[in-house]
Amino acid sequence: xxxxxxxxxxxxxxxxxxxxxLDGLMNIGSSIGLPEFFLVLIPFIYWNIDRRxxxxxxxxxxxxxxINASLKVLFHEPRPFWLGGVKQLSTEGSYGLPxxxxxxxxxxxxxxATQVRKNWFWAIAIIYILFVGISRMxxxxxxxxxxxxxxxxxxxxxxx
Numbered sequence: 041x042x043x044x045x046x047x048x049x050x051x052x053x054x055x056x057x058x059x060x061x062l063d064g065l066m067n068i069g070s071s072i073g074l075p076e077f078f079l080v081l082i083p084f085i086y087w088n089i090d091r092r093x094x095x096x097x098x099x100x101x102x103x104x105x106x107i108n109a110s111l112k113v114l115f116h117e118p119r120p121f122w123l124g125g126v127k128q129l130s131t132e133g134s135y136g137l138p139x140x141x142x143x144x145x146x147x148x149x150x151x152x153a154t155q156v157r158k159n160w161f162w163a164i165a166i167i168y169i170l171f172v173g174i175s176r177m178x179x180x181x182x183x184x185x186x187x188x189x190x191x192x193x194x195x196x197x198x199x200x
Contacts, residue, residue, distance in 0.1 A: 045118075048183035049125045055178050056127050062178065063129055069175030070130060072168070073141030075105060078148055085152075093155050097148055104147040104197045108140045111193065121180040130179040136186045142173040143190030147197040154198065 071077065078101050086094025117137035121128035149165040173187040182190075 066175040066178045073172040126180040139186045139190030142187045143194040145172040146194030
């Protein structure tokens, strides 16, 4: 595991060389992966676009967050800034694996993309998912394996 942590720290250090130029943008990327963002987006979908899709998106969000919180406690994986060598550009108090921001974004945006079924929407969803995942690494909050773990959990939630 130490070699995986070292690889992650080196990757994060390389993308953090762009700090402080990208700090604001990456904080925005992190913010649009928060549950609060989805608690605004999903009612908008429910009231203005499609009630059924809005309700199901809310269940995807709740289901993902419940499983994610349980897995964080189960795995007890550190965050990169806990091990040193990485700048802490944000704050988090919980464990690292899986990345809630990354997985939540994939679960909800992926579900919405399966409902919209338009190529342009899939492209936007993929860019959005990647942006949130990269922002979490840039901010020193997650190792690459945490982001991948979040994405895997997001895929499993959509599948379920």
